[in-house]
Amino acid sequence: MDSSPDTTTDTRLSPELVEHFVEHFDHHDARLGADPFAVSTAMRERCPVAHSDVHDGFWVVSNYADARAIMQDPTVFTSAKGARIPAGGKHRPLPPLETDPPDHKKFRGLIAKAFSPRNINALEPKIRKLCDMLIGQFEAKGECDFIRDFAAPLPTTIFVEMMGLPLEDTERFHTWATLINHQAHAGDTAMSAGEAQQQTLAYLAELIEARKQNPQDDLMTALLDAVVDDEPIDPEDMLYMVFLLFLGGLDTVTSAMSFMFQHLAERPDLRQQIVDDPTVIPSAVEEFLRYEPVIMIGRGVTEDVELSGCPVKADDRVLINSIAANRDPAEFADPDTIDFSRDANRHLTFGVGPHRCVGSHLARLELRIVLEEFHARIPHYRITEGTTPTRHMNQVNGLDTLPLTWSV
Template sequence: MPPHVPEELVHWVDHHNDEIVHIDPIGFMDELREKYRVFYSPAYEGFWAVTRWEDQREVFQRPEDFSSSPVGLPGGPGYGGVKMLPIELDPPEHKKYRALINPVFGPKRIGAMEDHIRSTANALIDDILENNGDKIEFMEAYAEQLPVRIFTEMLGLPFEEHKKFIGWVSAILHSSQIGDGLVRKREAGGEVTKYLTQLIGERAADIDSGVENDDLITILLNSEVDGEKLTHDEVLRMSFLLFIAGLDTVTAAHGLMFRFLADNPEHRAQIVSDPEFIPNAIEELLRYNSFVNDARTVTHDLEFAGVAMKKGDRVWLHSGSACRDPREFDDPLIVDFLRRPNRHLAFAAGAHRCAGSNLARLELRISFEEWHRRIPDYQVTPGTELRMHCGGVAGLESLPLTLG
């Protein structure tokens, strides 16, 4: 243990492998948050866990003290000292690269996608109703399909290869940080890097030959920072990040939200009888099942939340813990679709607040509207043992549902 860590603040948490994270990767922090404002886990060479809403929000808003670098997803272009863009940059450098993707995920462009997303959702529901009987595996039949279809289109990837893409992302985000898990992470990161490098080369050749594309990689290749076109390496470091984030988080959100609604018919009845509840319901379920776990690195010796932290210390931010903090949310373990205010941190805060939040909210709203218009009754199939994962993103491995 580092000498600056008080013994009374040491508590083991391995957010990849502990059995509790496969059962309840969000709620397992509820008791720890009330016992510790901050604690230190020796796992993975050690990290501070900041458990409460106010402290997490402050960490997000102090990049001069808590840097976003390094993240270094194993095997990817950010692993081994080369920074991914823009997630591993701090202000002001971060702003130059973030400005390139903000318009792509802004309300105007994302709003224009609504009809296409709605038709895609209904096509998936058509297939479920026509070909699956009364039992489905929701993650495979819908939660993976909708967001992955939309995001592969945006990146210019062939959807036919989506299973391979999902496998790579799952290995990078959900495998252990040690042993065989770390090997899988590195291998998958290398495969993603190789795949995207080839795709970037193809899109660059299209630009040179006058072929017009409107996918994200082409947009990045045509973008400039400080008057200079992005290099292929810079495009790789940005597209790798988009690939990882875009192919997992909204899938996880669908699984967690629909599991709650399957288990809680009185809440489901609210949105079935009055779809006006849906936007509030989404925000409340984002709070209750906040599933993204961030990390920061301490830039210099400092005192924070009553403890001494040293330069280079890692800080873990379990968003589910912050979003159930009773110091910020009244009755946080009660799901209330009328909750106001609801300042959850599901999309983080500060300079690195999630760029894809507009797309995520739109996909979730359309899913809630169309699914519950057509399939208002469903439940988790009796006798099912649900397994989950945590790591960088918490979520369900599968969600068997019985319809009707």
């Protein structure tokens, strides 16, 4: 095992800009994407609970212990006031993410069965077949844009089929999800995040009505048949539950997969470990999830409380800086090293407590299969010469492009 620190991150933030973000943390600022790790490390070491004055003010929690405690205490740190900072264009909470117990358990139970290990494991043949088909489209070319050609279509296709969304509208779904999740990174489209949200909600509402008239064997139909407190789901709750699933299913696994392959392309030693011994892949998945968390989650505060000696008041907002917490040396030995043999990897990427990610089983399965199938076909690859992957920052982080090249 090569235990040398990972050196692939290109630190391009000046000391002055790092200092600016420490004092005025803004996860929506595109400049942070150049090196969020330098900023996160500085915040955790100097002020693990810091106040930012942007977006009407909020606290940034960068140490592991406080982050974990917040996730496990929905009474003091409520999700009902919204998980995003700022709240954006939403008109009402997204269940179950933005609800608290006991309502949270009721809503989560409606989708938990579909994402159970048993049901997700049954998807393995379909995921492997899709991997094989996608790789076959570019293997002989010796190059691909990993995100466009693989990391985006694979999880999207699986999720779209689970939900019962039309496959022919996948490109439109991606445009909407990208605009909503990465508001400052709209690409060439002139559409705003708010407009994308309204178009998505209108589309999903129309599809829900169609399912009422013509039920299918999919998750959307199952939700229509479900009840909460012996009553059918409130129509608006139904719409916003589907909207939440839409946002999560079309973006997060793509981002996690892209981060994994960026590091593997830049670190032949890590890639060789997978090629030589595929049994390390489940541990590698967990380590990459720790090293590159995709989501930073917000909470509202219901009562006055102290976090690492800082007096946080009722009605304040807190943002969990998962990038910093997942590299806290108080929890992880050599946290800046990617180590596939790491024991007790209690990363916070999927959350903990009642709001632990319901889609974690699906994400882990997809990431494991991708590492197995891709490296069985294309074991040696690199980032295309003359290109640099660029990171977008928001509460959902990811890469815009990842051009890869290999010998054929």
